[in-house]
Every structure is written in structure tokens, then in C-alpha cells.
Amino acid sequence: MKNRVWTLIFIPFLLFYALPTGAAETEDRKWQDESMYYLMVDRFNNGDIKNDYEVNVQDPKAFHGGDFLGIINKLDYIKDMGFTAIRLNSIFDNEENGYHGKWIQDFYKTEEHYGTMDEFKQLVKEAHKREMKVVIDFEINEVGPNHPWLSESDKKNWFHEQKKGEPPYLNQDNQDVKNYLIDAAKWWIKESNIDGYYLGNTDLASESFIREFVKEVKGAKDHFYLLGGVQSDDPVTIAHFQEMGIDGFIDYPLSKNIRPIFDQVDNSLSDLITNKEKIMADYPDPYLMGSVMDTDDMIRFTHNAVAKNQHPGPRWKLALTYLYTTPGIPIVYYGSEIALEGGEGEANHRQMDFRTDKELIDYITKLGELRGKYPSLTRGTLELLAEENELSVYKRTYEGETTVIAINNSSESQNITVPSKLLEENKELRGLLSDDQVKGSDKGYTLFLDREEAEVYILAEKSGLNIPYVIATIAVYGAFLTFIILAWRKSKKKRAQGE
Known part of the structure; x- marks a missing residue:
């Protein structure tokens, strides 16, 4: 009896809160629906002091102690901001002070400062439990400046002739080099179940290698995502490489256009969308491009804003609104959520600080929520x-x-x-x-x-009087009152008979 009464009472409230929100029905998740958090392992969070070999947080060129366990401990922090994927810098074994991951010694080992292979696998598993995807940087052009291959006589053909002031670049036209890189890339997918690679300086690689790499790597796992980066800020050049099968690229032409607009108040937005439309027209699939304000190889957006005597909070809010609501995958560099400062080189790679004001974090969280709720923000014209x-x-x-x-x-x-x-x-x-x-x-x-x-x-x-809802409510309450009256009469009759 009591349960039936409460059910009837709650029906009108259920009707009220079930009013349509206007959001389209959720469909199968695609890469264009993702939002990505890009972090440098060493500078993010230290979760295990046992792997702190020769760590010096005062030296911007040394390891600072960040590791895989530190990331695991902060996965909820990242997910709570609405991010559905994380991107890590290269995690392979590096030379001394290779905190950035670019001085690779061994493609088949994890960097010991970051943690073990088992800990990395655990990181991927924990991310997947939270329905977050994992992308890592995979270096296809270089190894460390003191790599043993450089002194091995049988591997002279593994490198192009070194130009003054430049590192030795791998010769991907050499079949052994090609096989090594492709085999290593497939091995990591099989071992750790990662979801994507970032391939930096794609334009420095052999085109025949890129095509074969794409074919082999994408064949290793369904829906595997390849994100590239090229040194050119010409959309046509970027499109040429996207046509080779790389899903998307860091949209540097976009960054070049919007950073000078948003780093200062009262800048005209007249070219904001027209430039975006022009760039989109050049790309085979603009929805899979990576939209960024910051990366690890540019001066941080906060630095530019502060240099112009601007408060970085409002500058970031407007820029991120644009990033989250235009076609492309927003990739937010760690520290952006706290408006982290940073200049060139190592000055860009400052230590993350989790003891900070949450206003900007809350704003990013709201944008992430909207992007996940409304498909028009990820798939729309x-x-x-x-x-x-x-x-x-x-x-x-x-x-x-x-x-x-x-x-x-x-x-x-x-x-x-x-x-x-x-x-x-x-x-x-x-x-x-x-x-x-x-x-x-x-x-x-x-x-x-x-x-x-x-x-x-x-x-x-338009909101206003909802006639169908009103009629339904009256009918429910009418039925409820009728039920109460009948129940009361029945109860009264039983009491009378009992007397």
C-alpha cells in the first residue's frame, strides 16, 4: 500500500524531469569525439620515489621524478576534467638527462625513471577502466645523440649523412631500419594495448616508409589512431601527409592564427571562423586534426598573455571555448588548466602544480561535459x-x-x-x-x-506552458486522489465492521 502511494506521488516529478534536453542521441564513440590531455611524464607527478635516480628538481635539464604510478594516481583528476584520452611523451629508455623522451637508447624498454613495463601496462589498463584512451609519442626519425648504432660499422647505412648543427637522422629507406621501427611499433601495441601514436616531424621521414608504417600499424589494432606533426604551417603540406593514411595532425596553422587573437583583449575576431573554414577545406578529414594552444616545443600561451599584461584566466577561457567548440580534437597541454607559465625549451617543461586555484579547471570540466553531451560540438557543420x-x-x-x-x-x-x-x-x-x-x-x-x-x-x-505535461499531471493527480479517497473509504468501512 505504502509503496503504491509513493509511486504515484513521484510520477509527476519523473514526468517533469524527463523533459527533452535537445541533445542528439549518443552514437558510437569516434576519435573526433575525444578530448586529449597531453603530459610529460617526468614533469607531471611523482608516484614512486624508488625510481628517482639522479633526480634534481632544481635543474630544468634533469629528471624531476614523474612516473607511470604518478599518472595512475592522477587519472581521476584528468577524467574529472572531461578528458577522454591522454597523450604521453616518448616513454622509451633514454640517455642521461633525456627526461623529455627524445634521446632514445632502446625502443623495447621503458625509461627507468618512469617505471617498469608492468607499471606502464597497469597505466593503460587503469585508463581503459575509466574509458580513456592512451596515445604515446613514437620517434620515427631520431635516436639519442650517443646511441650505440652510431658507432657500429654495420649500421652506417642506418643514418643519413649528418649536416652541421643537426642530429643524425634515421634512414627509413634502409630496409633494416624500416623493419626495426615497424616491428617495435607493433610490439608495443601487442604488449600494452595502447590506442594511438604521435609521430613527430613526419615530413622528415621517407614517404614510402610512412605509407608502409601506417598500413602495418593500423593493421595491428582496430581503430588505432595516428597523429602526426610536421614542421610546416602550410595546410596543403599537412594535407599531403594526411592523405598517406595518418588520421590527423597537430593543426599548427590553426594555432598560428588563434594564439595572437586570444592572448590579448580587444583583438578582432573577424578572421576567427573564416580562417578556420579555409584551413578545414584543405584537410581530407578536418575533424581528426589536433587543435592546440600549447605544445612542448613552443612558448606557453600563458607567457604570451602575461607579457602583454593580460590576466591569463579569461584569455584561456575564451581560447579553450573556441578549441572545444570548433571541428578538431582539442589537445590540452598539461598545466594549461592552471595557466602554467613557460618560455622556450626547458622553460616550457615546468613541474605541474596541483595546489592551485580551481576556477579554470572547473571551466574546462564544463566544456568537456558539453562536448560529451552534444554531438553537434564534435561532428557538426x-x-x-x-x-x-x-x-x-x-x-x-x-x-x-x-x-x-x-x-x-x-x-x-x-x-x-x-x-x-x-x-x-x-x-x-x-x-x-x-x-x-x-x-x-x-x-x-x-x-x-x-x-x-x-x-x-x-x-x-520555447519554454512555457507544456500542455501535454499539464494534462498528464492532472490525470496522474486525479487518479492519485481517487485512489486515496477509495482507500480511505475502504479503511473506514473496515473499522466500522470491526466495531
Whole structure:
């Protein structure tokens, strides 16, 4: 009796909270749906002091103690921010002070400062338990400057002739070199079950090697992701390598365009979307490109903002809003969530600090939540709707779902009207970062944004009296009251008979 009463009481509330959100139905997860956190193992978190050999945190060129166990201990921290994948620098055995992973000695061993092979396997397992994918950097062009191969007479043909001031580059046209790199790459997939590789300086490698590497490595595991990097910032050059089968590349042309826009307030956003559309047109699959503000080989975005006397928090919020809401896989470099400072070289590789203000972390978490909830933000078309000076509005549309993004890079509050012809009429825009609500009118949708703020809206039916819901509620409550009355009469009758 009591359970039936409570069930009837809760039905109206269930009806109320089951109102449609406007989000498209979730589909099978694809790489373009991911958001990636890129970290340097040595500079992230020290979880095991037993592998701290010759560690010196005061020396920017020495090992600092970060390891696989340290990452495992922070996987929830990364996942809670909404990241669905992590990328690690090269984890292979390195020469002395090779904290960055680029001075490889042995492709079949883990760097001892990072931990053991078993600990790395555990890292991958723990990430997969959290439905997070793991990508590692795989060096295809170089080994350490003192690698034994360089002094072995039978391996002279393993390297190109060294030019002054440059490292010795591997000769991938040599069949032995080609076999070694491909076999090692496949071995790591089989041993550890990783989900992807980053291939730096792809443009330095032999094209025939790249094609064979792609074929063999992708054949080793379904849906394996290959991310590349080239020294050129020409989209056409990057597209040439993407056509070889590498899924995506770090979108340096994008970074080159947007970093100077967002590192200072009152910069015009007029080229924000038009440049993006031009770049997208050049790539075979722009949705698989890696969108970045920072990497390990450039001056940190925070440094640029501070150099211009800007508060880095608002600068990062606007930049990340753009990164998360335009086509491409957002790849966020460790420390960005705390606006970590850093100049060139080792100054970029500062130690992560987890004792810091959480405001920016909370903002990234919200962006990650929206990106995971609304497929239009990862799969949708891109269209500029309106722009005036430092304020831009664009939309993403996918299978009936439309999100609208507004970014105000101005030091003044501004409003802007999106004409009705560019959005469906008689609807409303509901703010997803705040509680803003904009109803459509004959003129269109007028958005108001405070200075240095952004908003993500979902286009939805106008809120108001929901007639079907009201009728259903009345019917449920009517049935509930009828039930109570009948139960009361029955109870009263039993008591009377008992007397």
C-alpha cells in the first residue's frame, strides 16, 4: 500500500524531469569525439620515489621524478576534467638527462625513471577502466645523440649523412631500419594495448616508409589512431601527409592564427571562423586534426598573455571555448588548466602544480561535459552567423541538433543580433555555461555578453506552458486522489465492521 502511494506521488516529478534536453542521441564513440590531455611524464607527478635516480628538481635539464604510478594516481583528476584520452611523451629508455623522451637508447624498454613495463601496462589498463584512451609519442626519425648504432660499422647505412648543427637522422629507406621501427611499433601495441601514436616531424621521414608504417600499424589494432606533426604551417603540406593514411595532425596553422587573437583583449575576431573554414577545406578529414594552444616545443600561451599584461584566466577561457567548440580534437597541454607559465625549451617543461586555484579547471570540466553531451560540438557543420568587432557568433549543426557559440573578446559588454533566417524561428537559445535564455523574435536572436566572456547555447523549443505535461499531471493527480479517497473509504468501512 505504502509503496503504491509513493509511486504515484513521484510520477509527476519523473514526468517533469524527463523533459527533452535537445541533445542528439549518443552514437558510437569516434576519435573526433575525444578530448586529449597531453603530459610529460617526468614533469607531471611523482608516484614512486624508488625510481628517482639522479633526480634534481632544481635543474630544468634533469629528471624531476614523474612516473607511470604518478599518472595512475592522477587519472581521476584528468577524467574529472572531461578528458577522454591522454597523450604521453616518448616513454622509451633514454640517455642521461633525456627526461623529455627524445634521446632514445632502446625502443623495447621503458625509461627507468618512469617505471617498469608492468607499471606502464597497469597505466593503460587503469585508463581503459575509466574509458580513456592512451596515445604515446613514437620517434620515427631520431635516436639519442650517443646511441650505440652510431658507432657500429654495420649500421652506417642506418643514418643519413649528418649536416652541421643537426642530429643524425634515421634512414627509413634502409630496409633494416624500416623493419626495426615497424616491428617495435607493433610490439608495443601487442604488449600494452595502447590506442594511438604521435609521430613527430613526419615530413622528415621517407614517404614510402610512412605509407608502409601506417598500413602495418593500423593493421595491428582496430581503430588505432595516428597523429602526426610536421614542421610546416602550410595546410596543403599537412594535407599531403594526411592523405598517406595518418588520421590527423597537430593543426599548427590553426594555432598560428588563434594564439595572437586570444592572448590579448580587444583583438578582432573577424578572421576567427573564416580562417578556420579555409584551413578545414584543405584537410581530407578536418575533424581528426589536433587543435592546440600549447605544445612542448613552443612558448606557453600563458607567457604570451602575461607579457602583454593580460590576466591569463579569461584569455584561456575564451581560447579553450573556441578549441572545444570548433571541428578538431582539442589537445590540452598539461598545466594549461592552471595557466602554467613557460618560455622556450626547458622553460616550457615546468613541474605541474596541483595546489592551485580551481576556477579554470572547473571551466574546462564544463566544456568537456558539453562536448560529451552534444554531438553537434564534435561532428557538426561549422557556420559563421554574425560578427562585430571583437564579438563572433557561430553555430554547429548535426542531425537536427544546433549549438550556437558566442565569444566576446572585448573589454566592453556587447550585444549582437543573429538574423532569424540563420536560425529556426519561434525557438529559444538556452545558455549551457550560464542560465542565459534568449527567445527568438521577428528580428532574430539578440545575444548579450559581458566583457571577456563566452557562451554556448542549445537551440530548443520555447519554454512555457507544456500542455501535454499539464494534462498528464492532472490525470496522474486525479487518479492519485481517487485512489486515496477509495482507500480511505475502504479503511473506514473496515473499522466500522470491526466495531
